[in-house]
Amino acid sequence: LTLQKRTPDTNHAGKGDFTTVYPASEDSFLFLDCLDSQADYLRQKLKPSVSVEIGCGSGVISAHLVQHVLSDSSGVSGSSCACLCTDLNPAAALCTAVTCCQLMPVASDLAGCLRSGCADLVLANPPYVPTPDDEVGTSGIAAAWAGGIDGRQVIDRLLTEAERLLRPVPHLSAFYLLMLRENRPEEVALEMRCRGFKSMLVVERHCAGENLSVWRFERGGVEESEFRVF
């Protein structure tokens, strides 16, 4: 009888070789709750073959996806999903490899090194904190939270990157993005609607003075009412 851990262990993040890697925090846990609440959707409707997490940090989110959300009910690891993870910080890519050996990490600016249309699922817990623009994307741990004006500098680039990475219509694809109230999530949702995505607020929480929400942007798929003739 094996004990099933419900949260991936990321105790190695934030220390030693991984001092510059953002350890799992309240925002990460909200994202895990989002994925848990979307388990049926992910396993039965989306059924991703390729997932890409942009800005994986410790790897906790993708580890949870592959180990607990997508794995079968017996808890045996090995979902039919290749989980790719990117991070600007090479230490984070290595940390992710330690967090879960099933993940496929690569050091990259956003996901510029990945081919267009390769993903069914994109995940991003971005640097969302409003800061001066010159703090964005620097080396070291500040890159994990510095989001520039309104915390939107990286988020705005992510919208375009996710759109590029996801399989084109008619294939069903989804993008989950975590935001802070100051990022103006409803405005981002409207922008995604303009780009052809259905927007949905999945989870919302007030943690440590931050109002955080995770949104799902969905594109493609066959409507229930459509009748397909083969």
Added chain:
Amino acid sequence: IFKISNMKLILHNMLTSAMIKGVKKGYPLLLRATKVELQPVEFDAGFVVHMLPRLDWSGVTAAVQCLNQPDLLQDPLPELPPTVPDDYANNEDFLRKAHIALMQLDVIEGCLVCPETGREFPIAKGIPNMLINDNEAA
């Protein structure tokens, strides 16, 4: 002992150097490996069947060919056909070979090379580093 994941050919198949200025396609990247290990992974036919339509098969065969260097691997490389057979979903022999190629060849050290510019991207401790300088970006 930490169990670390190393670069597999399935990841290689998704990679491109198209973020470099002037690069039109950027894949498949040439694979110059200096340390590779065969890492047994339980065969999962369903996984291979799902992934095959998403892959650039010529990129897979090219990558395996790149690994066909003397003294790189103890074990023989799987022999792959030039195209995916029509009956792939039921062809266990093919699926097993594809699984070895995609999931069991761990690239630990080496580099990836842009097919258009020759720019090298290092692979260290099994992680490819695809970061470029600002002046190289498209």
